[in-house]
Amino acid sequence: MRSIRYQQIAEALRERALAASPGSVLPSEAELSQEFKASRVTVRRALELVRDEGLIAARQGFGWFVAIEPLRQRLERLGTIEAQLEGSGMHAGRRIVEFEFVAAPAHVAAVLGAGRVLRVKRVNLADGDPFAVVTVWCPAELGQKLSMADVEQHPFYELVDRELRGATQTIGADSAESVEAALLGVPVGSPLLRCRRVTTDTDGHPVLMSEHLFPAHRTEFVVDLPHDEPSSMPTGLRLVE
Amino acid sequence: MRSIRYQQIAEALRERALAASPGSVLPSEAELSQEFKASRVTVRRALELVRDEGLIAARQGFGWFVAIEPLRQRLERLGTIEAQLEGSGMHAGRRIVEFEFVAAPAHVAAVLGAGRVLRVKRVNLADGDPFAVVTVWCPAELGQKLSMADVEQHPFYELVDRELRGATQTIGADSAESVEAALLGVPVGSPLLRCRRVTTDTDGHPVLMSEHLFPAHRTEFVVDLPHDEPSSMPTGLRLVE
DNA sequence: CCATCAGACTTGTATTATAGTTGTCTACAT
DNA sequence: ATGTAGACAACTATAATACAAGTCTGATGG
Numbered sequence: 298m299r300s301i302r303y304q305q306i307a308e309a310l311r312e313r314a315l316a317a318s319p320g321s322v323l324p325s326e327a328e329l330s331q332e333f334k335a336s337r338v339t340v341r342r343a344l345e346l347v348r349d350e351g352l353i354a355a356r357q358g359f360g361w362f363v364a365i366e367p368l369r370q371r372l373e374r375l376g377t378i379e380a381q382l383e384g385s386g387m388h389a390g391r392r393i394v395e396f397e398f399v400a401a402p403a404h405v406a407a408v409l410g411a412g413r414v415l416r417v418k419r420v421n422l423a424d425g426d427p428f429a430v431v432t433v434w435c436p437a438e439l440g441q442k443l444s445m446a447d448v449e450q451h452p453f454y455e456l457v458d459r460e461l462r463g464a465t466q467t468i469g470a471d472s473a474e475s476v477e478a479a480l481l482g483v484p485v486g487s488p489l490l491r492c493r494r495v496t497t498d499t500d501g502h503p504v505l506m507s508e509h510l511f512p513a514h515r516t517e518f519v520v521d522l523p524h525d526e527p528s529s530m531p532t533g534l535r536l537v538e
Numbered sequence: 539m540r541s542i543r544y545q546q547i548a549e550a551l552r553e554r555a556l557a558a559s560p561g562s563v564l565p566s567e568a569e570l571s572q573e574f575k576a577s578r579v580t581v582r583r584a585l586e587l588v589r590d591e592g593l594i595a596a597r598q599g600f601g602w603f604v605a606i607e608p609l610r611q612r613l614e615r616l617g618t619i620e621a622q623l624e625g626s627g628m629h630a631g632r633r634i635v636e637f638e639f640v641a642a643p644a645h646v647a648a649v650l651g652a653g654r655v656l657r658v659k660r661v662n663l664a665d666g667d668p669f670a671v672v673t674v675w676c677p678a679e680l681g682q683k684l685s686m687a688d689v690e691q692h693p694f695y696e697l698v699d700r701e702l703r704g705a706t707q708t709i710g711a712d713s714a715e716s717v718e719a720a721l722l723g724v725p726v727g728s729p730l731l732r733c734r735r736v737t738t739d740t741d742g743h744p745v746l747m748s749e750h751l752f753p754a755h756r757t758e759f760v761v762d763l764p765h766d767e768p769s770s771m772p773t774g775l776r777l778v779e
Numbered sequence: 780c781c782a783t784c785a786g787a788c789t790t791g792t793a794t795t796a797t798a799g800t801t802g803t804c805t806a807c808a809t
Numbered sequence: 810a811t812g813t814a815g816a817c818a819a820c821t822a823t824a825a826t827a828c829a830a831g832t833c834t835g836a837t838g839g
Contacts, residue, residue: 299563299601301627302823325789336824341790349621349693357790358831470711470729470754488711488729488754513711513729518759543812566800577813582801598801599820782839789832800821808813 306333306343314352314363323353323361390422394430394480396445398437405434408495408503415440417448420480428515430480434506454496457504466494468518471510481512488513547574547584555593555604561626564594564602595628595665603627623664631663635671635721637686639678646675649736649744656681658689661721669756671721675747694746705737709759712751722753729754 306329313323323329326344330337344361347353355361395418401411414434421429433453435443447456469491478485489510496505547570554564564570567585571578585602588594596602606626623630636659642652655675662670674694676684688697710732719726730751737746 299565301563304627327789338825339823342822346621346624349624351621355790356831358788358833360789360832465760468709468731468759469757470731472729486727488713490709490711516710518709568800579814580812583811596801597821599799600822601800780839782837784837785835787832787834789830791830792828794825794827796824796826798821798823800819802817802819804815804817806814806816809811 302335303339303342303346306335306340307346309333310343310347311350311352314347317363319363321363322359323363325360390425391449392420392422392427393445393449394418394420395432396448398440401434405506408506409434409436410503411436411438413437415443417453419448427481428511430477430510432508436504439504453505453507464494464496466492468492470513473510473512477510481510483512483514490516490518492518543576544580544583544587547576547581548587550574551584551588552591552593555588558604560604560606561628562604563600563627564604566601597627597629597665600627628664629666631666632690633661633663633668634686634690635659635661636673637689639681642675646747649747650675650677651744652677652679654678656684658694660689668722669752671718671751673749677745680745694748705735708734710734711754714751714753718751722751724753724755731757731759733759 310323317323324332326337326340329340329344333340344353344355348355348361352364353361354364395416397416398413399416401409401414405414406412414437416432416434418430418432420427421431435453435457439457442458443456471489471491473481473483473485473487473489475485477489478487481489490513492509492511494505494507494509495503496507498504551564558564565573567578567581570581570585574581585594585596589596589602593605594602595605606628636657638657639654640657642650642655646655647653655678657673657675659671659673661668662672674689676694684697712730712732714722714724714726714728714730716726718730719728722730731754733750733752735746735748735750736744737748739745
């Protein structure tokens with residue numbers, strides 16, 4: 298495969314920026330040019346690429362430096378959906394729609410590395426009204442001990458016999474198919490917010506996959522990007538009127 | 539049965555494209571021509587065949603590379619989608635649709651605290667194809683110095699004469715109205731990812747408001763929750779009355 | 780002590796040049 | 810219809826160079 302020089306250099310600069318402490322200055326473009334054995338133009342192009350990603354910044358006559366707090370994680374302490382609903386004086390409920398051991402679909406098997414999985418489909422309720430359809434795939438060995446009553450009364454992460462740590466979720470949109478439309482009480486074809494989440498344990502191995510579908514007219518996802526002062530808006534998914 | 543050479547080559551290219559990571563660059567047509575012992579025209583026919591299937595793409599003077607589908611945005615940094623495009627070997631472009639000084643709509647005025655604003659509507663292009671409609675509202679006093687050429691060639695946050703610090707994004711979904719559908723080249727009523735962003739300066743004062751609309755089938759947002767206590771919900775949920 | 784200024788060093792922005800790549804065409808062979 | 814060979818234009822990445830403009834430092838002179 299052919300390689301693009303300035304992308305290689307950009308990758309090296311990214312690592313360096315993440316390793317260094319915020320505010321520290323990078324070598325001059327001339328020095329970097331010698332170090333990478335590339336022309337100053339090429340080095341600059343790499344620097345500008347990383348700058349546009351927000352990791353570094355420059356001041357004319359001064360130099361390049363690692364940007365201040367490029368990645369502050371503000372998504373850390375967030376109450377569960379249940380707590381927020383109860384806090385708002387609403388009653389959170391769950392209704393089980395499916396509870397089956399099935400052969401894992403390809404995209405699930407690829408991530409979890411399990412042939413058979415427990416698939417649970419639930420409808421989340423706020424004061425009796427449905428606001429989310431959640432499907433969870435869980436390796437069969439972990440799901441063996443779970444009952445329908447368990448998954449109806451407890452969040453999934455309390456039930457799995459593993460210590461969970463992190464998650465990656467991808468947020469997208471879809472049109473409502475007939476099944477989800479009926480469960481959520483919205484017209485077929487209306488827009489849905491879709492969150493696919495892969496939850497990993499303390500070793501970083503994927504443990505759970507889940508798909509959350511929200512009616513778009515009631516839900517929004519709020520993300521704070523690096524601030525100095527805390528904003529008035531909390532981070533997370535929220536229901537809108 | 540006689541075998542068609544360029545179809546054999548196309549099959550080999552498909553395998554290679556699926557094995558390689560998106561954005562990686564294929565060998566040049568001349569090199570592939572040597573490798574498959576076929577003329578450049580034949581190799582090209584194979585490449586164009588695979589391109590029309592959406593697996594790979596090319597830029598004149600640059601080369602062939604594995605296409606990216608769907609387009610993923612990472613939310614941790616205050617970077618632009620353009621930076622991620624360039625980092626993937628694609629070419630980012632902009633087309634101005636509107637450039638007007640108007641009275642601020644209520645929800646904009648409430649946040650920016652400005653009566654008159656500059657409203658700029660742009661279509662973002664990836665290798666010539668539209669992938670986003672972006673509307674930016676900017677207080678008139680800040681927009682006074684900006685020209686259409688400015689906003690066509692630079693990201694907005696580079697043009698504003700304030701040091702920006704953070705942003706709050708609200709991600710939701712919508713159905714495509716006729717205007718946006720036409721600009722994005724998607725059917726009316728198809729799902730869109732909507733991202734409303736309020737950008738603030740170092741003092742925490744709101745400076746810019748923007749709305750980004752993405753076709754749902756091409757775009758996803760990715761959020762990492764590294765050391766979060768997982769709940770059954772994507773992150774947190776907030777009810778708004 | 781303090782202000783000032785020259786010079787070294789830095790980024791920002793051009794220009795020119797070259798090798799390599801895709802895009803496109805024509806001519807010809809099987 | 811399919812494949813080969815070649816030529817040319819348009820574009821890209823990279824190099825080399827030059828110069829403008831901003832920043833820092835240290836010497837100088839009061």
